[in-house]
Amino acid sequence: MSNISSVEISEQAPQSLAEQAYLAIRDLIVTLKLAPGALIDERRLIGSLGIGRTPIREALRRLAQEQLDEVFPRRGMFVTGVDVRDLSRIAEVREALEPEAARLAAERATAAEREELRALYAQIGGGSDLMKLDERVHRAVYRAAHNEFMEVTLSRYYVLALRIWMIALDRAHELEEAVEAHRDLLEAILGGDGEHAATAMRDHVRNFEQAMRRVLVAT
DSSP: OOOOTTOOOOSSOOSSHHHHHHHHHHHHHHTTSSOTTOBOOHHHHHHHHTOOHHHHHHHHHHHHHTTSEEEETTTEEEEOOOOTTHHHHHHHHHHHHHHHHHHHHHHHOOHHHHHHHHHHHHHTTTTOOHHHHHHHHHHHHHHHTTOHHHHHHHHHHHHHHHHHHTTTGGGOTTHHHHHHTHHHHHHHHHTTOHHHHHHHHHHHHHHHHHHHHHHHHHO
């Protein structure tokens, strides 16, 4: 198992220890610090994260539901494998749902959520970690849509896609251009233009997936 002592728990205060454990272990899996196929050492997670056995087990059950870990009888629990062929199927789901989330966000975002989106807009092109910025933008849009079922679904598929992207991020020279495309998306949402926001989100999801696929095919 990779070194897991440096994992950072979410900046937002979690509601429970199980949530803390979920976020921390999910980050380890998504960033490949817990590699695909790796045995999950429950005791080591307890020691490294400083969280008890019950919250850790609750988190691992939740991650299993999200297809990030799986149990093999008499062998133990393992991180699920990564199949880059899943990227196109994940993109199909995101292309169908994310434009609707953007459209709803343009209509439903609260004043506080609009301030958050303006702050994210100001970070584009400012030297921020591009992948973290991309994730923050998408999650902010999901929340602003005010549809918890859509938010949960999209968050799950974003994480599955992100795990595949991590394989090639160090070679994805088109990433900056893809993240820059958020300008148009955020302007549309902040301007209350739902149709434009939907189109901008659809284009972004499609173009980003195509850019990552080109990198993955070349590896």
